[in-house]
Amino acid sequence: MIARTRKFIGDLSETFWLIPAVMVLIGIATALGLLQIDGSGLISSTILDSRWLYDGGGTGARTLLGAVASSTIGVAGTVFSITIAALSLAAGQMGPRLLRNFTRDRGNQITLGIFLGTFSYALIVLRSVRTQDEGAFVPHLALSVSIVLAFVCVATLVYFVGHMASRINVDTVIELVSEDVRAAIANLTTEKQQPLPPPKAIWRNAEPVLDARYGYLQQFDGDGLADWAAEHSTAIRLLVRPGDYVFPDAPIALISPMVDGAGEAIRAATALGSRRGSTADLEFSIRQLVEVAVRALSPGINDPHTAMSVLDRLGAALCELVPRKLTSGVYLREDRPVLVIANPDYAGVTNAMFHMIRQNAVNSTAVLIRLLDVLASVVSCEHEPLRVLSLQGHADLVLGDAERHISTPADLADIRARHARFVAMKIDGPFGALEPLEQSTNCA
Incomplete structure (x- = not known):
């Protein structure tokens, strides 16, 4: 279960949609909160009459919010379409497996999140605007924030162009992947003395454990499986390691002596996936x-x-x-x-x-x-x-x-x-x- 939880968290952290989805929810929640403040009458007339807040009517508010919403979603679609073309070209030169470094890039995710979050914010605020004939409600504070978000989107667009130009540079890609290598070395090595493997003779009478699953071994709960083996007075030799492909109905481990539940314990301690990467x-x-x-x-x-x-x-x-x-x-x-x-x-x-x-x-x-x-x-x-x-x-x-x-x-x-x-x-x-x-x- 721990291995599967780690795999789920790892897959979730590398998904491209998580941060944009969270920022969309933040945009919606912010719009609803500011609309509540605008409708509560807590903002004094002095602040409403100041030049820092939007002071137009309902028609102008709808035009403004419509422009913000249409421009942000349009720019987001155009920019990321161009990005896909650039990544396709980069994949041909550096390898398609490196595309995961672009999709998990936080700068790309945050950029998309800002555009989509602003779009969602503008839509929520737009639906609450009322003209004089409809009851006259203009959320001045929410509209002022939408203007600020529009300028944030402009700044984000400038950042994104420079960010992507540097990301598809081969030297930058090499440095990013080398950071992954150094991180893996730091996480998967130790300064402590390691125990020596037991003699191969102890596996002479071991029995194989078959596994009907197939896929790459992505996560492995070694401590949990070791505790299970100690509790049942047995020894297990896993025949695969993280990164290896597990073939269906092939031996995944040797166990000596065989005990009931060994297959279930090994499956619970291992998590497979369709691609190599862990x-x-x-x-x-x-x-x-x-x-x-x-x-x-x-x-x-x-x-x-x-x-x-x-x-x-x-x-x-x-x-x-x-x-x-x-x-x-x-x-x-x-x-x-x-x-x-x-x-x-x-x-x-x-x-x-x-x-x-x-x-x-x-x-x-x-x-x-x-x-x-x-x-x-x-x-x-x-x-x-x-x-x-x-x-x-x-x-x-x-x-x-x-x-x-x-x-x-x-x-x-x-x-x-x-x-x-x-x-x-x-x-x-x-x-x-x-x-x-x-x-x-x-x-x-």
Whole structure:
């Protein structure tokens, strides 16, 4: 139930309509409240006669409110139609999966909310205006607020144009996605020592738990499932992790020993969705950033500078990961492992970061050089042997691909020199950067 609640809250927070709907309700409530004040006689004649409040008649009030309502809904429709066209163009260059970053953008949601809220406000006030023949009721305070809201809409339109122009800039998109990567690292890693996984022998007599559902695992209540396993004196090994696709009637977990209600407990602790995307999925944010680089390296776009910018952000994320530990996915109760989930390790994270970029940049000397520079910067501050070994593997793969695909001797010499610098920084740390780069002529 907790996993499903988290999924519902997460889906609700990413919906495009929530904030505009709330602002529409605020506009309606504000209109009703101000109309109540106008009709109560609480506003003194001195204030009503002041130049700061609307002082026209019923006909003018209806014209004013009609103009505000028609213009705000018209501008809202036009602006967001143009936005859809711009996003379609951006999706072709940076990937359709990045559109969720635009739809969940608070600036876009608030802009639409202000226009629709003003439209709703004007309609509610308009329905209460009465001319002399109808009973003469002109809500001066509510009309004055409608004028203020009209100017707010003008300012919002100016803001929105600049906001969207910056949002579809590729550097801004890269920075936004890299912030998601850093947030995922901060949320899904820890500085505490992690328990080691139990030996595989304990699962030798385990029984599989089948699941008829299908979809991506988006949320997982590990603590709740671990408490259930401890209460029933059993151990569970989950075969999927957040971001994995669950296939219908395929094993989702192993349990030893089997107890009644295991399937229901696992289903209650997991929430599936139709698309990959979760705050509990580290590799999802990484793959979004990698997709920008891979598309930039495609022959149709051929923008190595974008790929190099992505590599810089990935290197920064790995440097932030240096003092932290990836969770092992082992849940203990009374020092006994009751739940194990295969969380990503450092090698898996670096594979997700660099494999696809390297494979698509085999003919781009500049990108391969920048990849080696990023690996060298990370290895200069990383001291854990297994992590260093993983970084060494990626550097060796870059050199191997270059020797097979780069035919220009000078370019190949540059890559070999950068690889030698990586090795020097692995051995000597930052002091390895003092080693000269022989025959280096390329700028990366």
